[in-house]
Amino acid sequence: MAVIVSLLVQFAQMLLVLALAPLLTGVVRKVKARFQRRIGASVFQPYRDLRRLMGKDVVLADNASWLFRVAPYTIFACTWVAAALVPTFATGLMFSWSGDLIVIAGLLGTARFVQALAALDIGTSFGGIGASREVMIASLAEPAMILIVLSVALIAGSTQLSVVADHMLNGQVGLRVSLALALVALTIVALAENARIPVDNPATHLELTMVHEAMVLEYSGRHLAMIELGVALKLLLYISMIACIFAPIGLAGANAGIGAFLIGGAAYVAKLAVGAVALGTFETSIAKMRVFRLPNFVGAALMLSLLGVLLLFVSRGM
Amino acid sequence: MIEIALSCIGLFCLLAVAGAGLGRASAGRFIVYGGCLLIGAILFGTGLLAIAEPAQRIALPLGVPWVGVHLRLDALSSFFLLLLGLGSAGASLFAIGYCAHDEEPQRVLPFYPLFLAGMTLVLLADDAFSFLFAWELMSLSSWALVMAQHRESGNAQAAFVYLLMAVFSGLTMLLAFGVLAGPTGGYAFDAMRAAHPSAGLTALIFALALAGAGSKAGLVPLHVWLPLAHPAAPSHVSALMSGVMTKIAVYGFIRVVFDLLGGAPWWAATIVLAVGGITAIMGVLHALMERDLKRLLAYSTVENIGIVFVGLGLALAFKANNFPAGAALALTAALFHALNHTLFKSLLFFGAGAVLHATGTRDIEKLGGLLQRMPLTSAAVLVGCFAISALPPMNGFASEWLTFQAILLRPELPQWGLKLSIPADGALLALAAALAAACFVRAFGIGFLGRPRTAAAGNAHEADRWSVAAMAGFAGLCLLTGLFPGVTIDLLAPVAHALVGAAMPWQTGDAWLTTIPVAASRSSYNALLLFVFVLGSGGIAAALVKRFGSSGLRRSPAWDCGFPDPSPMTQYTGASMGQPIKRVYGALAFHARDVVDMPAPGDTRAATHTVTRTDYIWDGVYVPLGQAVTWVSTYLNVLQFLTIRRYLGFVFILLILLLMALALWQ
Secondary structure, three states, X not given: OHHHHHHHHHHHHHHHHHHHHHHHHHHHHHHHHHHOOOOOOOOOHHHXXXXXXXXXXXXXXXXXXXXXXXXXXXXXXXXXXXXXXXXOOEOOOOOHHHOOHHHHHHHHHHHHHXXXXXXXXXXXXXXHHHHHHHHHHHHHHHHHXXXXXXXXXXXXXXXXXXXXXHHHHHOOOOOOHHHHHHHHHHHHHHHHHOOOOOOOOOOOOOOOOOOHHHHOOOOOHHHHHHHHHHHHHHHHHHHHHHHHHHOOOOOEOOXXXXXXXXXXXXXXXXXXXXXXXXXXXXXXXXXXXXXXHHHHHHHHHHHHHHHHHHHHHHOOOO | OHHHHHHHHHHHHHHHHHHHHHOOOHHHHHHHHHHHHHHHHHHHHHHHHHOOOOOEEEEEOOOOOOOXXXXXXXXXXXXXXXXXXXXXXXXXXXXXXXXXXOOOHHHOOOHHHHHHHHHHXXXXXXXXXXXXXXXXXXXXXXXXXXXXXXXXXXXXXXXXXXXXXXXHHHHHHHXXXXXXXXXXXXXXXXXXXXXXXXXXXXXXXXXXXXXXXXXXXXXXXXXXXXXXXXXHOOHHHHHHHHHHHHHHHHHHHHHHHHHHOOOOOHHHHHHHHHHHHHHHHHHHHHHHHOOEHHHHHHHHHHHHHHHHHHHHHHHHHHHHOOOHHHHHHHHHHHHHHHHHHHHHHHHHHHHHHHHHHHHOOOEHHHOOOHHHHOHHHHHHHHHHHHHHOOOOOOHHHHHHHHXXXXXXXXXXXXXXXXXXXXXXXXXXXXXHHHHHHHHHHHHHXXXXXXXXXXXXXXXXXXXXXXXXXXXXXXXXXXXXXXXXXXXXXXXXXXXXXXXXXXXXXXXXXXXXXXXXXXXXXXOOEOHHHHHHHHHHHHHHHHHHHHHHOOOOEEEEOOOHHHOOOXXXXXXXXXXXXHHHHHHHHHHHHOOOEEEEEOOOOOOXXXXXXXXXXXXXXXXXXXXXHHHHHHHHHHHHHHHHHOOHHHHHHXXXXXXXXXXXXXXXXX
């Protein structure tokens, strides 16, 4: 019985992230629209977009290979599994031990690898420009992510996100310099990985600075829908991760009752809303960076996270 | 067990003779490579069975008088024997098909089994003489293999550099064993284990072993021969040299430092950590700039050797601080990565060989579109690219994940050198992993995807059945070792026990085959479960979308924002793909510069764009060294044409000087 319940909770989490992801994107767009004194589309518009795209036939380039057709599903599946590993409303779910924070970073790396290869498959220059910039940004953001994982793991004594969240919630962690550095670095990494302003502009196509949109230019129909859903899931994943490490308030324990789960769920939705408003505000208040200024921006995350790890190696109390 | 391994060496030598005799006969290929395939399989089995057994010895009445030839098969040799068997079986299977069109098989056939015999003997040697004999046999036979296609430009020079580096490696190993043996001259490894050299001598032996094994393995700055020799050798030999021989060098380092010396002081660990981290980063940055597929793979080997040495450095650091569990984890991670590298690098070299055979070029700028023309080869290479980029659920990720766990294990080491170098290595390792992914997106994306850039790439054909079988087998092994990392970790338990006195917790008995390096609350990873999840959710998503959404599909010309260009020359090239990375890292690492010469308006000359790169190590170390040797030999040249009286005079003066030195010494 207990196994069935924990299995159900695990599935509830997987469905929850999938169901909330487009809404989160919709809210961010709405916030940005309001700041620009527009009414903006409904927050449910991303769902309608997905339904429309799913219903359309795929128009495939003549020379597209099987890799191009498999890629959208692979990207979606890797991102979804990674998002399901992040505690949202409760820690210690049934399969939470199947991967730790490094594995989550690795799964996102797999998704990106497939995405960049798919962009090169047709052999157009837009795909190439997107892929080459994506791997350049990833070559800075990914090590920064690993170093953030290292500093969080040194504080919590575990790379397991559930254990980290429990430690942050119950342990005497206090205010630490290294955690502050990790938070700043993780925010920069999240912006870079999700192709948000100032790294990339999710609202435009056909701009010379674009990265992610250039890679998915050849996609259409249901393939594009899977990629859009993957993008929304990735954004949700990063906000959940930041919330789970730095604001684990309200998270239910491993075998808590239904009441604790409901409180955890409400807290999670509130955290997502805060994250969406913060992201919308930040994106409105800053300009897109030139591509070759990005290494300074993302490199700062790398340096900050390295500093955090060094501080922890020098003194566990930092 | 050791008798089987010994008879395998004998069989290799017989095959070498057969190879010399059969020469150009078409049966030679089947006999030599088929034989090597079988013997490789036997060696693999021997290693697998002997790894958990107690050490076995045998002494042969051969070699130097009073010393003889001592052979020993313990857990460490068994593991590397397993690795060697696997690598040689795969390379031989590939070679049966790949060498069908070889024009001069007699240049390869005799030396190939001899090379394998040398490597096997290195693993079995239990005294310094047999070790060095086998080490040199391995170097010389592989030199002959590098020289196999000696008429192609550059190959002779590559082989010369390789020979010089091999001589350097042999010399430093010789000195290391000389110091280990001490004034009494105990050349058997047992005597060396029993002797406890002083701190100064330990430092000397460590430095010599690091230089000797490092130059064979490809540690920066001794890596220069790899990018020259690997492209020059036939592809199956490149696979062996890169996938197996560099591991034999790692074995040499472990044998001397972990076993014979019994560990090293903590400062030695910082040196290994620093060299390993720098090697990893420099290797992958060079690989990112290369357009020759095999040179790219050679530099990537340098990177992976760096990762292995980072693991070894961590193991030394923990061992020096009396923390055997940590040392066991780090050592297991390093050896696991060595095995993984054998698998995926051999696979990638096979792929490069198949591409070279199908298109006649190794230049990725002249390839493209191979995924459609060579589907099986490309799919296998794709698996290898996933594995080498350390992406889950492949094997490369499992071993790098273990290395990160080792880095996190104990931050409170007392020494400041380690406190700073371990996190710095974590950063370098993470950077190297991300750059490796970028490197293989570029290599596969430009070489195998897109539209064919030349007619040769457009007319490429699938490789023969033997080659495809070898590649598919290794791709399968990459996936299997990635999905079941616990099997390899358990296999390595006796090795870690013998060298650092502890082993990692037993993995495969646990429920669901989860990998738990220390404790479940600390970290765990279940590759199989994640693989099933990803496969399942992707498959279900695809099925649902096709059932409830649309399932139609229409082919049309590429969209490309409405302006598709029919010329394949407008695609991204390897150079343009690597340009952002070159701009970010290249200025520091290679002093990379783009110089654009734009003529003034009205000027009719053409505009030019030049890219310059400086290889600091080649220009800063090897070129001055070569110039110094030339300079000295020019001045000493006069000594070549003297009369006999003068030579006798020199001998006399030298004798006097030596006697005086002896008199002063006493």
